[in-house]
Amino acid sequence: MSMLLHTWDCSPLRFREIAAHLARTEQADLVLSAPGYPAETTPIIGIRPIAELVFDGDTTPDDVREFCFGSPGLSMGYVSYDYGMILRNIPSGKPRHMSLGHLKKYAATIEYKASTGQAVLSCVDSGILDSVTGVIEQPVSIAAIFDAMPCTPPDISLDQAAYEQGVRQTLEHIRSGLTYQLNLSTRLTWYCPGLDPLSLFLHLEHRHPAPFYAWYNSGCHRILSTSPERFIQVVDGLVLSQPIKGTLRSEDDSPETIRRLTESPKERAELSMIVDLIRNDISANCEYGSVRVDNHLSVFRVDNLLQMYSDVTGRLRSDRDCLDLFFDAFPGGSITGCPKRSSMAIIEELEPHARGIYCGSMVVIRDRLNMDSSIAIRTAVFDTVSNTLDTYAGSGIVVDSTPTSEYEETMAKAEKFFRTAPQ
Template identity: 60%
Template sequence: MHLPCTFSASINQAQFDRFAGLLARDFDAEMILSADGYPAQTRSVVGVYPITELIITETTTPEQLKGFCFDSPGPTLGFISYTYGMKLRGIASSKPYDFPLGHLKKYKAIVSFENEKLTFSSSHQTLIDTLSEMLGNMSAHSDTQIDYGPTLSRMKKSLDKNGYEDGVRRTLEYIRSGHTYQLNLSTRLSWHCPELNPLALFTTLCREHPAPFYAWLISGQKRILSTSPERFLAVRDGHVLSQPIKGTLRFDVLTPDAHRQLTDSPKESAELSMIVDLVRNDISANCDYGSVHVKNHKSVFAVDNLLQMYADVHGTLRTDKDCLDLFLDAFPGGSITGCPKKSSMEIIERLEPHSRGIYCGSIVIIEDERNMDSSIAIRTATFDMKTHVLDSYAGSGIVVDSDPVREYQETMAKAEKFLALGES
C-alpha cells in the first residue's frame, strides 16, 4: 500500500530539515522529523497536500480508524489524543477541550528521508516535478533563519510550584492507600504571544534541540509542535518495539559518573521497571505467546540536557491482529499514565486542572496493517492561530519515595527549552 516512487536523491540531514521547513512554509506540509544518534531514531516523513482526513470524535470507532488507514493506499499521518485514550478506558471528563480527539490525513505526496536518501512518492507526476524543481532550486532560497518572534509574555501555569508539590503529596497519599503505585503528574505552561511565528519556532527548536520524534501538524486553527524523545510503539513487518522512558537526570556538563548516578538510583530504576512491566502486559494480548521480551534494560541516552533511562520491549504481532489493534489496546502509553493504568488515569483526571488533549497522546505514521511508528507526545506544545496562546506541558512520574520539591524541579527541567522562550 505504498504510493509509486518516482524520484529520489542523496542529501544530508541538515539539507532535508531545511527542505521540510520550506515545504511546510510554502505548501502547509505536515511532518515527522527524526535526528541521528538516538535509540528511537526513525524515518522522517513529510505529507504534502492532504487529500482525505479523519477527524476523530467521541463516536469514532476503532473500525472506522482501521477503514481510514487501511482501505486506501498511502501512509497515514496525524495524532491521537490522550483524551481519546480516556474514552477508550471509559474515563469521563467535564474539562473544556477545544481540540479534536485525533486527526489523521492522507496526502497527494509523501516525502521521506532515511540514511541520507530523500524519496518522493506520489501518483501525481506534476507534483513530483514541482517538488523536484523546488529541491533543485533550494540553494537559491535564503538560508537565513526566520525569527520566531519577540520574547514571550509572562507564563501562566495550571499548577504552579505550590500546586504541583501539593499534587505530588496527594499522589503519595493515593500510593500509600493502594490506588496507584506510580503516577505521571503534569502541569500546563501557557503564554499569550500574538506575534509568534509557530513554524519558525518549530524549526528553531528542531535545529537547536534535536530529538527523534519532532512533529509539525495542522488541525484547524491549531498548530502542533512536538519535540518528543520517546517512541510509543513501532511495528515493522510484524516485529513490535516499544521504548518506554522512565528515569531522568538533568546535567550542565555530562560526566562519566552521571550515567551511573542515574542507573544506580533505586527510585529511578523502580520507575522504569514498573513501566516496563506494564508495557509488556499491554502488548502481550496482541503478540505471539512467548514472544514478548525485554532488552537493553536501564539503557541511557542524552537529550535536552537530560539523561533519560529506557528499555526495549520487543514482541511479534499475531497474524490475526494488526498494528491498530496493538496501538489501541496499549493506548495511552504507560510511561505517561502510571500503574495500574485506569486507576492512575482516574486520579490524574482529579489532580490535574487542565485537559491534556494531544499532550501524552501519540503522533503516528501508519503504513499498513503491519507497519507503523508512533511517539509519546511529550515535550509537546500547541499554538492557537486565533487566540495566539501557546500551551506547553511537562510532567514527572511519582512513586512512593518521590520528593515533591525534586519532582517539581524535574518537571521544570523537562520544560526548559520552552521556558527559555520567555519570561517566567
C-alpha cells in the same frame, strides 16, 4: 491509485531545508528525527492532504482502521490523550480545545533514508511530481533564526504550590493502594501575539535535537512536538516499545554520573514498573513467548537531561494488525501510571487541564504491519485564533518521591520552551 517515485541523493541538512520550505509554502506536515538516538525514526514530509479523518467522541478504532488501510498511502497525524480516556471509559467534563485525533493521507510524501543518504518522493500524479520536483531543485534555505517569543510570562495550571500539593495527594493514593506510580503534569500557557510557530519549531529542532520532532497543521492549531520517546514501532510485524522513565539533570556524561541515575532505587523503580506495564500492554497482541526486555536501564542524553529507557520487543500475532496493538496499549504507560486505568482516573481528578495531544501520540501508519509512534511529551500547541501557546510537562511519582524534587524535574523538562522566552 498508482504511486510515482522519484529518488535523489540528499544530505540531512538539505532535507531539513526542503522540509522547512514546504512547511512554509505548502503547509506541509513534518516528522523530523535527529540521528543517533535510540528512538530515531524516518523523517517524512506530507504535502497536500487528499483525505482526512478528524476524531470525535463517536470515532472508533475500526473507523481509524478503515481510513488507514482502506486506500493506499501512509497516514500521518495524532491521537490525543483525551481519546485514550474515552477508550478507557474515563469521563471528563473539562473543555477540550482541539480534536480528539486527526489523520491525513497526502498527494505526495518525501521520506529521508538515512542508511542510503537518499530522499524518496512518492506522489499520485505527474502534475504533483513536476511541481514538487521543482521545489526540490530550488536553492531554498531554512527560515530565519527565531529570537524569542514575544509574550508575557505564562499562566500555569498547577504552579509550584499546587503541583507539590498534587504530589502529596498522589502519595496518599499510593499509600492507599490505588496507584503505585503516576504521571502528574502541569500546563503552561503563553499569550503570544505575533508568534511565528513554525520558526519556533525550526529553532527548537536546530537547538535541541530529539528523535521525534513533529510539525502538524490541525484546523486552527499548530502542533510542535519535540519528543524523545517512542511509544510503539512495528516493522514487518516486529514490535518495539521504548519507555523512558528516570531523569537526571546534568551536563556531565561521566560513568559516575550515569551510575547516579542507573543505581538510584527511585529512578530504577520508575522504569521497571513501566516496563512491566508495557510488557503486559503489548503481550495480548503478540505471539506467545515473543515478548522480552533488552537493554534495561540504558541511558541517553536529550537537552540537559540524562534519561533511562528499555527496549520491550515482541512479534505481532498473525491475526492482529498494528492498530490492534496501538489502541489496546494507548495511551502509553510512561505518561499514565500503574495500574493504568486507576492512575488515569486519579490524573483526571488532580489535573485542572485537559491534556489534548500532550501525552497522546504522533503516528505514522503505513500498513497493517508497519507503523511508528511517539509519546507526545515536550509538546506544544499554538492556537492561531487566540494566539496562545500551550506547553506541558510532568514527572513520574512513586512512593519515595518528594514534592519539591518532582516539581523541579517537571520544570527542567519544560526548560527548552523557557529558554526561548525573553529573560
